[in-house]
Amino acid sequence: MARNEEKAQSMLNRFITMKEEEKKKPKERRPYLASECRDLAEADKWRQQIMREIGRKVTEIQNEGLGEHRLRDLNDEINKLIREKVHWERRIIELGGPNYTKYSAKMTDLDGNIVDVPNPGGRGPGYRYFGAAKKLPGVRELFEKPPELRKRRTRYDIYKRIDASYYGYRDEEDGILVKLEGPAEKKMRAAAVKEWMEMEEIKREAKKAVKSGEVVEVGLGSKILFEEEEDVIEEERMEREREEKDREKEYVVHVPLPDEKEIERMVVEHKKMELLSKYASEDLMEEQMEAKAMLNIQRAPE
Numbered sequence: 001m002a003r004n005e006e007k008a009q010s011m012l013n014r015f016i017t018m019k020e021e022e023k024k025k026p027k028e029r030r031p032y033l034a035s036e037c038r039d040l041a042e043a044d045k046w047r048q049q050i051m052r053e054i055g056r057k058v059t060e061i062q063n064e065g066l067g068e069h070r071l072r073d074l075n076d077e078i079n080k081l082i083r084e085k086v087h088w089e090r091r092i093i094e095l096g097g098p099n100y101t102k103y104s105a106k107m108t109d110l111d112g113n114i115v116d117v118p119n120p121g122g123r124g125p126g127y128r129y130f131g132a133a134k135k136l137p138g139v140r141e142l143f144e145k146p147p148e149l150r151k152r153r154t155r156y157d158i159y160k161r162i163d164a165s166y167y168g169y170r171d172e173e174d175g176i177l178v179k180l181e182g183p184a185e186k187k188m189r190a191a192a193v194k195e196w197m198e199m200e201e202i203k204r205e206a207k208k209a210v211k212s213g214e215v216v217e218v219g220l221g222s223k224i225l226f227e228e229e230e231d232v233i234e235e236e237r238m239e240r241e242r243e244e245k246d247r248e249k250e251y252v253v254h255v256p257l258p259d260e261k262e263i264e265r266m267v268v269e270h271k272k273m274e275l276l277s278k279y280a281s282e283d284l285m286e287e288q289m290e291a292k293a294m295l296n297i298q299r300a301p302e
Helices: 002-023 042-060 068-094 132-136 157-158 176-212 220-249 260-279 282-295
Strands: none
Touching: 042 068, 068 132
Protein backbone atom coordinates (compact mmCIF):
# COMPACT_ATOMS: atom_id res chain seq x y z
CA MET A 1 0.00 0.00 0.00
CA ALA A 2 2.81 2.36 0.96
CA ARG A 3 4.63 1.49 -2.22
CA ASN A 4 1.70 2.58 -4.37
CA GLU A 5 1.43 5.88 -2.49
CA GLU A 6 5.15 6.55 -3.10
CA LYS A 7 4.74 5.86 -6.80
CA ALA A 8 1.77 8.19 -7.01
CA GLN A 9 3.64 10.91 -5.10
CA SER A 10 6.68 10.65 -7.39
CA MET A 11 4.47 10.83 -10.48
CA LEU A 12 2.73 13.88 -9.05
CA ASN A 13 6.05 15.56 -8.38
CA ARG A 14 7.22 14.91 -11.93
CA PHE A 15 3.95 16.30 -13.31
CA ILE A 16 4.20 19.47 -11.20
CA THR A 17 7.85 19.99 -12.21
CA MET A 18 6.98 19.56 -15.89
CA LYS A 19 4.21 22.15 -15.66
CA GLU A 20 6.49 24.65 -13.96
CA GLU A 21 9.13 24.22 -16.65
CA GLU A 22 6.50 24.80 -19.33
CA LYS A 23 5.55 28.08 -17.72
CA LYS A 24 9.20 29.23 -17.59
CA LYS A 25 10.78 31.03 -20.48
CA PRO A 26 13.37 29.12 -22.46
CA LYS A 27 16.82 29.29 -20.80
CA GLU A 28 18.87 32.11 -22.22
CA ARG A 29 22.36 31.44 -23.44
CA ARG A 30 25.22 33.84 -22.69
CA PRO A 31 26.40 35.64 -25.82
CA TYR A 32 29.72 34.41 -27.17
CA LEU A 33 30.97 37.98 -27.69
CA ALA A 34 30.44 40.70 -25.11
CA SER A 35 30.17 43.28 -27.88
CA GLU A 36 26.85 41.69 -28.99
CA CYS A 37 25.13 42.84 -25.77
CA ARG A 38 23.43 46.25 -25.95
CA ASP A 39 21.80 46.37 -22.49
CA LEU A 40 23.74 47.37 -19.35
CA ALA A 41 21.56 45.23 -17.05
CA GLU A 42 22.05 42.18 -19.28
CA ALA A 43 25.83 42.72 -19.33
CA ASP A 44 25.90 42.97 -15.54
CA LYS A 45 23.78 39.78 -15.28
CA TRP A 46 26.20 37.83 -17.50
CA ARG A 47 29.14 39.12 -15.48
CA GLN A 48 27.51 37.90 -12.26
CA GLN A 49 26.91 34.49 -13.86
CA ILE A 50 30.59 34.23 -14.79
CA MET A 51 31.57 35.21 -11.24
CA ARG A 52 29.43 32.36 -9.83
CA GLU A 53 31.03 29.86 -12.21
CA ILE A 54 34.50 31.05 -11.22
CA GLY A 55 33.59 30.67 -7.54
CA ARG A 56 32.41 27.08 -8.00
CA LYS A 57 35.52 26.07 -9.93
CA VAL A 58 37.87 27.80 -7.46
CA THR A 59 36.17 25.85 -4.65
CA GLU A 60 36.60 22.62 -6.60
CA ILE A 61 40.28 23.22 -7.39
CA GLN A 62 41.15 23.35 -3.68
CA ASN A 63 40.92 19.53 -3.56
CA GLU A 64 44.45 18.12 -4.02
CA GLY A 65 43.12 14.60 -4.64
CA LEU A 66 41.68 15.43 -8.07
CA GLY A 67 44.92 14.57 -9.83
CA GLU A 68 47.38 16.64 -11.81
CA HIS A 69 45.50 16.53 -15.14
CA ARG A 70 42.14 17.51 -13.64
CA LEU A 71 43.75 20.34 -11.65
CA ARG A 72 45.44 21.70 -14.77
CA ASP A 73 42.16 21.54 -16.72
CA LEU A 74 40.28 23.33 -13.94
CA ASN A 75 42.97 26.00 -13.77
CA ASP A 76 42.73 26.54 -17.54
CA GLU A 77 38.92 26.83 -17.30
CA ILE A 78 39.16 29.38 -14.48
CA ASN A 79 41.63 31.49 -16.46
CA LYS A 80 39.35 31.32 -19.50
CA LEU A 81 36.38 32.55 -17.40
CA ILE A 82 38.51 35.34 -15.95
CA ARG A 83 39.41 36.55 -19.46
CA GLU A 84 35.73 36.44 -20.39
CA LYS A 85 34.83 38.39 -17.25
CA VAL A 86 37.36 41.09 -18.22
CA HIS A 87 35.67 41.40 -21.63
CA TRP A 88 32.25 41.88 -19.97
CA GLU A 89 33.64 44.42 -17.51
CA ARG A 90 35.12 46.37 -20.40
CA ARG A 91 31.72 46.21 -22.17
CA ILE A 92 29.98 47.45 -19.01
CA ILE A 93 32.27 50.49 -18.97
CA GLU A 94 31.46 51.13 -22.65
CA LEU A 95 27.71 51.01 -21.84
CA GLY A 96 28.18 53.58 -19.06
CA GLY A 97 28.34 51.21 -16.10
CA PRO A 98 30.77 51.06 -13.12
CA ASN A 99 34.42 50.13 -13.49
CA TYR A 100 34.87 46.72 -11.80
CA THR A 101 38.50 46.29 -12.91
CA LYS A 102 39.73 48.56 -10.12
CA TYR A 103 38.64 45.99 -7.52
CA SER A 104 40.02 42.87 -9.23
CA ALA A 105 41.89 40.40 -7.00
CA LYS A 106 45.68 40.16 -7.06
CA MET A 107 47.64 36.97 -7.55
CA THR A 108 49.15 35.51 -4.35
CA ASP A 109 51.67 32.79 -3.56
CA LEU A 110 51.32 29.86 -1.13
CA ASP A 111 51.94 32.15 1.84
CA GLY A 112 49.32 34.68 0.73
CA ASN A 113 51.79 37.31 -0.43
CA ILE A 114 50.94 39.26 -3.59
CA VAL A 115 53.25 38.26 -6.46
CA ASP A 116 53.68 39.38 -10.02
CA VAL A 117 53.98 36.50 -12.51
CA PRO A 118 53.46 38.19 -15.91
CA ASN A 119 53.91 35.20 -18.21
CA PRO A 120 54.69 31.91 -16.43
CA GLY A 121 54.95 28.79 -18.54
CA GLY A 122 54.37 30.64 -21.83
CA ARG A 123 50.55 30.54 -21.41
CA GLY A 124 49.99 34.17 -22.25
CA PRO A 125 50.01 37.32 -20.13
CA GLY A 126 48.03 37.30 -16.90
CA TYR A 127 47.81 33.51 -16.48
CA ARG A 128 47.08 32.64 -12.85
CA TYR A 129 47.22 29.56 -10.64
CA PHE A 130 44.62 28.75 -7.98
CA GLY A 131 44.35 26.38 -5.03
CA ALA A 132 46.15 23.06 -5.38
CA ALA A 133 47.41 24.04 -8.85
CA LYS A 134 50.05 26.19 -7.14
CA LYS A 135 51.66 23.02 -5.74
CA LEU A 136 51.96 21.21 -9.07
CA PRO A 137 55.44 20.27 -10.35
CA GLY A 138 57.02 23.16 -12.21
CA VAL A 139 54.56 25.68 -10.73
CA ARG A 140 55.93 25.91 -7.20
CA GLU A 141 59.24 27.22 -8.55
CA LEU A 142 57.46 30.21 -10.10
CA PHE A 143 56.42 31.45 -6.67
CA GLU A 144 59.78 30.92 -4.99
CA LYS A 145 61.81 34.07 -4.59
CA PRO A 146 65.34 33.93 -6.00
CA PRO A 147 68.08 34.10 -3.36
CA GLU A 148 69.20 37.63 -2.68
CA LEU A 149 72.78 38.26 -3.68
CA ARG A 150 74.71 40.12 -1.04
CA LYS A 151 75.94 43.31 -2.60
CA ARG A 152 79.58 44.04 -1.96
CA ARG A 153 80.11 47.30 -0.15
CA THR A 154 82.15 49.92 -1.93
CA ARG A 155 84.75 52.14 -0.33
CA TYR A 156 82.23 55.00 -0.44
CA ASP A 157 79.67 52.97 1.54
CA ILE A 158 82.30 52.09 4.15
CA TYR A 159 83.44 55.68 4.65
CA LYS A 160 79.86 56.94 4.68
CA ARG A 161 79.23 55.16 8.00
CA ILE A 162 82.42 56.38 9.70
CA ASP A 163 81.85 59.12 12.26
CA ALA A 164 83.58 60.55 15.32
CA SER A 165 82.84 57.47 17.43
CA TYR A 166 84.83 55.31 14.98
CA TYR A 167 88.01 57.26 15.83
CA GLY A 168 87.33 57.05 19.57
CA TYR A 169 86.32 60.67 20.18
CA ARG A 170 83.17 59.62 22.04
CA ASP A 171 84.58 56.81 24.17
CA GLU A 172 84.55 58.89 27.36
CA GLU A 173 81.00 60.21 26.99
CA ASP A 174 79.38 57.28 28.81
CA GLY A 175 81.87 57.43 31.72
CA ILE A 176 82.67 53.69 31.65
CA LEU A 177 86.15 54.13 30.20
CA VAL A 178 87.08 56.74 32.81
CA LYS A 179 86.14 54.34 35.64
CA LEU A 180 88.29 51.60 34.15
CA GLU A 181 91.27 53.82 33.32
CA GLY A 182 91.50 55.32 36.84
CA PRO A 183 92.64 52.18 38.75
CA ALA A 184 94.84 51.05 35.84
CA GLU A 185 96.60 54.42 35.73
CA LYS A 186 97.24 54.33 39.49
CA LYS A 187 98.72 50.83 39.25
CA MET A 188 101.02 51.80 36.36
CA ARG A 189 102.09 54.97 38.12
CA ALA A 190 102.92 53.05 41.33
CA ALA A 191 104.98 50.49 39.38
CA ALA A 192 106.91 53.26 37.58
CA VAL A 193 107.65 55.07 40.86
CA LYS A 194 108.82 51.84 42.48
CA GLU A 195 111.18 51.08 39.60
CA TRP A 196 112.57 54.63 39.68
CA MET A 197 113.23 54.39 43.44
CA GLU A 198 115.04 51.04 42.99
CA MET A 199 117.29 52.55 40.32
CA GLU A 200 118.05 55.53 42.51
CA GLU A 201 118.96 53.22 45.38
CA ILE A 202 121.28 51.23 43.11
CA LYS A 203 123.00 54.42 41.92
CA ARG A 204 123.56 55.60 45.51
CA GLU A 205 125.09 52.24 46.54
CA ALA A 206 127.34 52.27 43.48
CA LYS A 207 128.59 55.77 44.30
CA LYS A 208 129.31 54.75 47.90
CA ALA A 209 131.21 51.69 46.74
CA VAL A 210 133.32 53.74 44.33
CA LYS A 211 134.23 56.28 47.01
CA SER A 212 135.07 53.69 49.67
CA GLY A 213 136.76 51.28 47.23
CA GLU A 214 134.61 48.35 48.36
CA VAL A 215 132.87 45.79 46.18
CA VAL A 216 129.23 46.46 45.44
CA GLU A 217 126.88 44.41 47.60
CA VAL A 218 125.04 41.51 46.09
CA GLY A 219 121.37 42.39 45.81
CA LEU A 220 120.44 45.72 44.29
CA GLY A 221 123.92 46.24 42.87
CA SER A 222 123.90 42.88 41.15
CA LYS A 223 121.13 44.09 38.89
CA ILE A 224 123.41 46.62 37.24
CA LEU A 225 126.17 44.05 36.75
CA PHE A 226 123.71 41.54 35.32
CA GLU A 227 122.32 44.12 32.89
CA GLU A 228 125.82 45.15 31.78
CA GLU A 229 126.78 41.49 31.27
CA GLU A 230 123.71 40.96 29.14
CA ASP A 231 124.61 43.98 27.00
CA VAL A 232 128.13 42.64 26.44
CA ILE A 233 126.82 39.21 25.46
CA GLU A 234 124.32 40.77 23.07
CA GLU A 235 127.07 42.89 21.42
CA GLU A 236 129.33 39.84 21.01
CA ARG A 237 126.49 37.87 19.42
CA MET A 238 125.74 40.68 16.95
CA GLU A 239 129.44 40.96 16.11
CA ARG A 240 129.61 37.22 15.34
CA GLU A 241 126.53 37.48 13.10
CA ARG A 242 128.13 40.36 11.16
CA GLU A 243 131.37 38.38 10.69
CA GLU A 244 129.42 35.38 9.41
CA LYS A 245 127.55 37.57 6.92
CA ASP A 246 130.80 39.11 5.69
CA ARG A 247 132.33 35.64 5.36
CA GLU A 248 129.38 34.49 3.27
CA LYS A 249 129.84 37.46 0.92
CA GLU A 250 133.49 36.46 0.17
CA TYR A 251 134.01 34.05 -2.72
CA VAL A 252 137.03 32.30 -4.31
CA VAL A 253 137.70 32.30 -8.06
CA HIS A 254 138.58 28.74 -9.15
CA VAL A 255 139.49 29.76 -12.75
CA PRO A 256 143.28 30.25 -13.23
CA LEU A 257 144.11 33.78 -14.35
CA PRO A 258 146.80 34.28 -17.07
CA ASP A 259 150.07 35.99 -16.17
CA GLU A 260 151.81 38.78 -18.15
CA LYS A 261 153.84 36.45 -20.44
CA GLU A 262 150.73 34.49 -21.37
CA ILE A 263 148.91 37.69 -22.19
CA GLU A 264 151.79 38.91 -24.41
CA ARG A 265 151.92 35.57 -26.25
CA MET A 266 148.14 35.69 -26.87
CA VAL A 267 148.38 39.24 -28.25
CA VAL A 268 151.24 38.32 -30.62
CA GLU A 269 149.38 35.25 -31.84
CA HIS A 270 146.25 37.29 -32.43
CA LYS A 271 148.24 39.82 -34.54
CA LYS A 272 149.82 36.98 -36.57
CA MET A 273 146.40 35.60 -37.33
CA GLU A 274 145.19 39.00 -38.48
CA LEU A 275 148.20 39.39 -40.86
CA LEU A 276 147.73 35.89 -42.24
CA SER A 277 144.02 36.46 -42.86
CA LYS A 278 144.87 39.74 -44.57
CA TYR A 279 147.65 38.54 -46.98
CA ALA A 280 147.22 34.76 -47.24
CA SER A 281 144.48 32.96 -49.13
CA GLU A 282 141.86 30.72 -47.53
CA ASP A 283 143.37 27.58 -49.03
CA LEU A 284 146.75 28.39 -47.53
CA MET A 285 145.14 28.97 -44.16
CA GLU A 286 143.38 25.61 -44.31
CA GLU A 287 146.58 23.84 -45.26
CA GLN A 288 148.41 25.46 -42.36
CA MET A 289 145.69 24.43 -39.94
CA GLU A 290 145.76 20.85 -41.23
CA ALA A 291 149.57 20.76 -40.88
CA LYS A 292 149.37 21.96 -37.30
CA ALA A 293 146.74 19.37 -36.53
CA MET A 294 148.84 16.58 -38.01
CA LEU A 295 151.96 17.71 -36.13
CA ASN A 296 149.90 18.24 -32.99
CA ILE A 297 151.09 21.83 -32.64
CA GLN A 298 148.93 23.68 -30.14
CA ARG A 299 150.91 26.90 -29.90
CA ALA A 300 152.99 29.05 -32.13
CA PRO A 301 156.74 28.93 -31.42
CA GLU A 302 157.94 31.78 -29.30
